[in-house]
Amino acid sequence: MKRTLNIGLFGFGTVGRGLYDxxxxxxxKEARIKRICVRNINKQRGVEADFxxxxxxxxxxxxxxxxxxxxxxxxxSYTIVKxxxxxxxxxxxxxxxxxxxxxxxxxxxxxxxxxxxLYDASACGSIPVIRNLEEYYDNDLLISVKGILNGSSNFIxxxxxxENMSYPDALRLAQELGFAESDPSLDxxxxxxxxxxxxxxxxxFGRYVSPERIFVYGISTMNDDDIRFATExxxxxxxxxxxxxxxxxxxxMSVIPQLIxxxxxxxxxEDEFNGVVIKGKFYYKQFMFGRGAGxxxxxxxxxxxxxxxxxxxxxxxxxxxxxxxxEYTDDYTFRxxxxxxxxxxxxxxxxxxxxxxxxxxxxxxxVGDVRLADLCRVKExxxxxxxxxxxxxxx
Amino acid sequence: MKRTLNIGLFGFGTVGRGLYDxxxxxxxKEARIKRICVRNINKQRGVEADFxxxxxxxxxxxxxxxxxxxxxxxxxSYTIVKxxxxxxxxxxxxxxxxxxxxxxxxxxxxxxxxxxxLYDASACGSIPVIRNLEEYYDNDLLISVKGILNGSSNFIxxxxxxENMSYPDALRLAQELGFAESDPSLDxxxxxxxxxxxxxxxxxFGRYVSPERIFVYGISTMNDDDIRFATExxxxxxxxxxxxxxxxxxxxMSVIPQLIxxxxxxxxxEDEFNGVVIKGKFYYKQFMFGRGAGxxxxxxxxxxxxxxxxxxxxxxxxxxxxxxxxEYTDDYTFRxxxxxxxxxxxxxxxxxxxxxxxxxxxxxxxVGDVRLADLCRVKExxxxxxxxxxxxxxx
Numbered sequence: 001m002k003r004t005l006n007i008g009l010f011g012f013g014t015v016g017r018g019l020y021d022x023x024x025x026x027x028x029k030e031a032r033i034k035r036i037c038v039r040n041i042n043k044q045r046g047v048e049a050d051f052x053x054x055x056x057x058x059x060x061x062x063x064x065x066x067x068x069x070x071x072x073x074x075x076x077s078y079t080i081v082k083x084x085x086x087x088x089x090x091x092x093x094x095x096x097x098x099x100x101x102x103x104x105x106x107x108x109x110x111x112x113x114x115x116x117x118l119y120d121a122s123a124c125g126s127i128p129v130i131r132n133l134e135e136y137y138d139n140d141l142l143i144s145v146k147g148i149l150n151g152s153s154n155f156i157x158x159x160x161x162x163e164n165m166s167y168p169d170a171l172r173l174a175q176e177l178g179f180a181e182s183d184p185s186l187d188x189x190x191x192x193x194x195x196x197x198x199x200x201x202x203x204x205f206g207r208y209v210s211p212e213r214i215f216v217y218g219i220s221t222m223n224d225d226d227i228r229f230a231t232e233x234x235x236x237x238x239x240x241x242x243x244x245x246x247x248x249x250x251x252x253m254s255v256i257p258q259l260i261x262x263x264x265x266x267x268x269x270e271d272e273f274n275g276v277v278i279k280g281k282f283y284y285k286q287f288m289f290g291r292g293a294g295x296x297x298x299x300x301x302x303x304x305x306x307x308x309x310x311x312x313x314x315x316x317x318x319x320x321x322x323x324x325x326x327e328y329t330d331d332y333t334f335r336x337x338x339x340x341x342x343x344x345x346x347x348x349x350x351x352x353x354x355x356x357x358x359x360x361x362x363x364x365x366x367v368g369d370v371r372l373a374d375l376c377r378v379k380e381x382x383x384x385x386x387x388x389x390x391x392x393x394x395x
Numbered sequence: 396m397k398r399t400l401n402i403g404l405f406g407f408g409t410v411g412r413g414l415y416d417x418x419x420x421x422x423x424k425e426a427r428i429k430r431i432c433v434r435n436i437n438k439q440r441g442v443e444a445d446f447x448x449x450x451x452x453x454x455x456x457x458x459x460x461x462x463x464x465x466x467x468x469x470x471x472s473y474t475i476v477k478x479x480x481x482x483x484x485x486x487x488x489x490x491x492x493x494x495x496x497x498x499x500x501x502x503x504x505x506x507x508x509x510x511x512x513l514y515d516a517s518a519c520g521s522i523p524v525i526r527n528l529e530e531y532y533d534n535d536l537l538i539s540v541k542g543i544l545n546g547s548s549n550f551i552x553x554x555x556x557x558e559n560m561s562y563p564d565a566l567r568l569a570q571e572l573g574f575a576e577s578d579p580s581l582d583x584x585x586x587x588x589x590x591x592x593x594x595x596x597x598x599x600f601g602r603y604v605s606p607e608r609i610f611v612y613g614i615s616t617m618n619d620d621d622i623r624f625a626t627e628x629x630x631x632x633x634x635x636x637x638x639x640x641x642x643x644x645x646x647x648m649s650v651i652p653q654l655i656x657x658x659x660x661x662x663x664x665e666d667e668f669n670g671v672v673i674k675g676k677f678y679y680k681q682f683m684f685g686r687g688a689g690x691x692x693x694x695x696x697x698x699x700x701x702x703x704x705x706x707x708x709x710x711x712x713x714x715x716x717x718x719x720x721x722e723y724t725d726d727y728t729f730r731x732x733x734x735x736x737x738x739x740x741x742x743x744x745x746x747x748x749x750x751x752x753x754x755x756x757x758x759x760x761x762v763g764d765v766r767l768a769d770l771c772r773v774k775e776x777x778x779x780x781x782x783x784x785x786x787x788x789x790x
Contacts, residue, residue, distance in 0.1 A: 022677050026536065120531075126678035128531040135530070135708070136515075136523040136699050141421065265684070268663070282417050282695040283521035283686055289660070290681035300677040304531050311713070313530070316706070 003065065005031040005310055008058035010080050011071035012038050012045060014178045015094055015121075018299025019070065020047060026303075030310045034064055039071075055080065059087070066309055067091045068302065074098040081106065085115045092305040094298065096122040097186070100195035104208045107317055116314035121301035123196040124149055124274040125292040128304070132288070133203040134315050137278060144244035145204050147276035148269045149196040151293030152187040153219055153239045158270045160227065161236050167222070177272075178294060189218035190239060190255040197241040197253060204243060205251050206319025209328040215375045216255040221388045225363045226339055230390075235259040237390055238266055250329035252372060257390040259337060264395075265289075330373040335394060339365040340387040348381055350374045367392055398460065400426040400705055403453035405475050406466035407433050407440060409573045410489055410516075413694025414465065415442060421698075425705045429459055434466075450475065454482070461704055462486045463697065469493040476501065476512065483510045487700040489693065491517040492581070495590035499603045502712055511709035516696035518591040519544055519669045520687040523699065527683070528598040529710050532673060539639035540599050542671035543664045544591040546688030547582040548614055548634045550667045555622065556631050557665070562617070572667075573689060584613035585634060585650040592636040592650060599638060600646050601714025604723040610770045611650040616783045620758045621734055625785075630654040632785060633661055645724035647767060652785040654732060659790075660684075725768040730789060734760040735782040743776055745769045762787055 009016060016036070023033060033049060041053040058064055067084040071077055074097040081098065084091045086109060093099065099106070099122055110117055120130045124147075133145070148154050152174045159170035171184060186192045194216045202208050219239055230237050240258040245251050260267045265287045269275035274292025279285050291297035319325070333352065340346050341364065349370055356367035382389070404411060411431070418428060428444065436448040453459055462479040466472050469492040476493065479486045481504060488494065494501070494517055505512055515525045519542075528540070543549050547569045554565035566579060581587045589611045597603050614634055625632050635653040640646050655662045660682045664670035669687025674680050686692035714720070728747065735741050736759065744765055751762035777784070 018677075022536070025676070126675075126681060128527060131531060132523060132527070135703070136526060141417070141695055141698070280521075280695060281420070282413075282691040284692065286521060286683070286685035288681070288683050291679050296677040297679065300536055300675060303536070308530070311711070318706070 004029065005066045005306060006034040006063045007031060007066050007068050007306070008061065008064040009033050009036045010055070010058070010067070010069045012036055012051075013070065013072060014295040015298045015302065016070040018295025018297075019068070019302045020049070020299075022296065022299045022303050031066070031306050035061060059083065065089065066306065068306065069093040069095060070302065071095065074101065078102050081117065082109065085109045085113055085117060088113050088115045090115055090309050091117045092121070092302060092309060093117065093119050094121045094302060096192065096195035096199060100198040100211050103199065103202055107320065110314075116309065118305040118308055118313070118315070119199070120305050120308075121298055123199050124276060125151065125290065125294070126297040126301045127274055127276060127288050127290040127292065129200060129276050129288060130203050130315075131308075133200065133278075134318070137204070137280065141280040141282055142204060142245070142278070143281060144242070144279045145200055145276060146240060146242045146244070146266075146279070148238055148266055148274055149193045149241045149276070149292065150187050150190075150239060151272035151274055151291070152184075153190075153193075154269065154274070155272045155293075156188070157219065157237060157239065162270070174272075185220070188220045190216040193239060193241040193255045197243060197255060200241075201243045201251065201253060202317075202320065203315070204319075205245065206317070206322050206325045207251060207328060208320075209253060213328065213376070214253050214255065215330070215372060215379055217257065217379075217382065217389050219257055221386065222257070223339075223388065225365075226388045226390070229337065229339070229365065230259050233259060235261050236267055238269070240266070240391070245326055246329065246332065248329065248331070249324075249326055250331070251326045252329055252332040254372060256334075257388075259390050259392045261395050330371075330376050332372040333369050334372060334375070334391050335367065335369050337365060337367050337390045337392040338387065339363065342386075345385050345387050348378045399424065400461045400701060401429040401458045402426060402461050402463050402701070403456065403459040404428050404431045405450070405453070405462070405464045407431055408465065408467060409690040410693045410697065411465040413690025414463070414697045415444070415694075417691065417694045417698050426461070426701050430456060454478065460484065461701065463701065464488040464490060465697065466490065469496065473497050477504065480504045480508055480510045480512060483508050485510055485704050486512045487516070487697060487704060488512065488514050489516045489697060491587065491590035491594060495593040495606050498594065498597055502715065505709075511704065513700040513703055513708070513710070514594065515700050515703075516693055518594050519671060520546065520685065520689070521692040521696045522669055522671060522683045522685040522687070524595060524671050524683060525598050525710075528595065528673075529713070532599070532675065536675040536677055537599060537640070537673070538676060539637070539674045540595055540671060541635060541637045541639070541661075541674070543633055543661055543669055544588040544636045544671070544687065545582050545585075545634060546667035546669055546686070547579075548585075548588075549664065549669070549687075551583070552614065552632060552634065553665045569667075580615070583615045585611040588634060588636040588650045592638060592648060595636075596638045596646065596648060597715065598710070599714075600640065601712070601717050601720045602646060602723060603715075604648060608723065608771070609648050609650065610725070610767060610774055612652065612774075612777065612784050614652055616781065617652070618734075618783065620760070621783045621785070624732065624734070624760065625654050628654060630656050631662055633664070635661070635786070640721055641724065641727065643724065643726070644719075644721055645726070646721045647724055647727040649767060651729075652783075654785050654787045656790050725766075725771050727767040728764050729767060729770070729786050730762065730764050732760060732762050732785045732787040733782065734758065737781075740780050740782045743773045
């Protein structure tokens with residue numbers, strides 16, 4: 001007979017509460033929440049549970065044999081997860097930002113202490129993408145992973161494209177429904193997608209690449225002209241995270257809005273859903289699709305990680321230990337759509353080739369080819385400018 | 396350092412050849428085909444490999460430490476798989492018919508001899524549905540698994556619905572492309588889907604139900620009237636396998652053509668693709684989609700099973716050993732569309748309620764409610780009659 005998992009839970013926000021409710025409803029014998037550590041102990045939460053605001057109350061409880069970390073703050077999350085692993089305690093976490101920055105070290109600590117760290121819930125909520133990349137797509141056949149990894153920006157794009165909602169209204173609705181992060185720029189500017197891409201890349205290709213190196217561009221400057229352009233071309237704008245093994249054997253990575261045509265799987269991924277396309281050498285394409293945000297879907301994803309802990313599952317990081325691990329490269333060319341207003345902004349871009357150029361009294365755009373390396377170089381300078389950039393693949 | 400897997404391969408049809416090519420292309424160090432047992436040793440196959448027609452040449456080779464069984468004949472497959480497991484040899488098989496009839500016994504033999512049997516390639520080709528049900532959807536939250544599990548009947552339906560192809564032409568094309576089983580009735584009459592459903596149900600809900608008990612009805616009697624009816628209702632006919640945990644806690648199962656409306660995920664599953672919708676209590680719906688037939692996709696699925704063997708993965712059949720395992724029930728009511736020609740045929744059906752009735756000089760149909768138990772009772776009598784039956788959910 002296996003032991004019961006006595007969970008020390010950190011955080012009781014949307015996901016923590018979702019996990020609590022899912023556990024209440026399912027009445028599992030394998031796991032129960034023993035104590036919950038929150039920042040504000042005085043807040044009324046309407047549940048019968050043992051709350052504390054002192055992490056030591058969890059770490060010093062000898063009965064607690066699993067840490068579940070579901071707080072928002074990446075640095076506090078890192079402290080908790082590291083402390084737990086160093087003590088040999090298994091950890092389930094949903095904090096993608098923390099993972100994206102510290103995964104390399106956390107893998108090393110796991111190796112040293114043998115304490116497992118599971119985080120399928122951190123990428124794509126209820127879609128088991130990490131475990132599938134780790135266990136199933138575990139050979140040389142994998143070519144690329146590409147998808148919509150952020151439910152809240154996708155929700156906003158859906159409302160804008162399908163219901164003509166304004167950007168602020170759509171953002172407010174996403175926040176009301178509990179889809180958006182407390183800092184919406186994480187969703188809207190692509191960083192949430194980027195963090196998930198870092199995690200996915202480690203499990204897809206065995207390479208850790210730090211977030212700073214990757215080109216990331218979001219949807220916050222998208223305007224009506226951009227929407228009109230997409231609609232005229234019978235495309236939709238989606239925020240796409242992408243890692244691909246190139247012919248050189250190296251991998252490119254990016255998070256960038258894309259003009260997606262109707263025949264693509266992710267064209268139809270709407271609202272808060274996530275969709276991931278896994279492309280392989282022989283199986284062509286596979287598509288996984290499900291709820292990527294919200295307390296219950298993510299709570300049940302956390303529960304799957306908890307159950308995996310119960311059965312002593314751990315990521316083996318096989319690809320990380322492979323003989324040949326691909327290097328990250330920015331030697332890749334995109335065809336992009338660029339809407340801009342000033343020549344100064346345009347000068348930031350080094351077009352290899354210009355395919356279309358349009359100017360009216362109110363709007364200008366260019367369709368042309370740019371190198372990912374050139375985009376990376378001006379990444380920081382693009383922020384806050386009155387322009388919008390989207391990959392515009394030829395199909 | 397792990398040992399190399401020296402494979403004794405049985406069968407060199409579409410999938411066996413697919414596996415051979417995939418292994419040749421990837422040049423894995425972990426696994427190689429040592430010997431191939433085929434029925435006809437004299438057939439020219441155009442590959443450099445060690446062929447035999449004597450199974451003993453494989454079983455008596457002490458270097459062979461993995462059996463991969465990819466033959467068509469279910470009884471011969473059973474003999475090989477059982478013999479291997481009894482000797483403690485790990486086995487990878489793709490034979491769904493064999494599994495559907497013998498899985499209960501094969502689980503028992505695995506328990507006794509500790510030799511693992513893997514068969515993710517048997518259901519849905521390249522989609523890792525079994526492993527996900529086994530590992531990820533491993534708690535009480537699962538409600539239903541529903542999908543298009545047979546690539547070749549779906550290919551035929553796609554050609555008929557989208558390209559106005561005739562049924563025989565579409566079938567011939569499917570066979571030419573290597574999608575159809577050598578006995579097409581397995582595809583067309585729903586048995587291939589049924590076998591996969593039996594395997595999926597065991598891993599989804601822990602219950603083995605023998606194929607004879609399940610209502611299965613295929614597409615071979617579908618005619619232009621049925622296609623017209625579906626098109627008028629803006630639906631498509633898809634052959635759907637379905638297992639669902641009902642409120643009673645029991646599971647219903649069926650394989651039946653369904654009139655699928657545009658807003659369903661499986662509406663857009665076309666050609667030889669498979670699509671599976673996994674529904675849970677908290678995560679709502681997830682959708683997995685990929686190539687379900689063909690030598691390369693299935694060959695790469697077999698390779699994933701081989702690699703899983705290399706890493707000592709085995710199905711643990713956790714749900715089969717759960718305290719409460721749901722019982723199979725046929726206490727379930729369908730709304731169906733029935734096109735028929737004679738009153739004698741109609742008399743086979745016990746409609747609880749008739750919702751629509753149509754008669755012209757050339758065609759008659761009824762839309763109404765029938766119990767699954769009543770359908771099961773007349774299952775055999777339905778074969779060969781000039782009628783067509785499809786579930787017609789209200790949505």
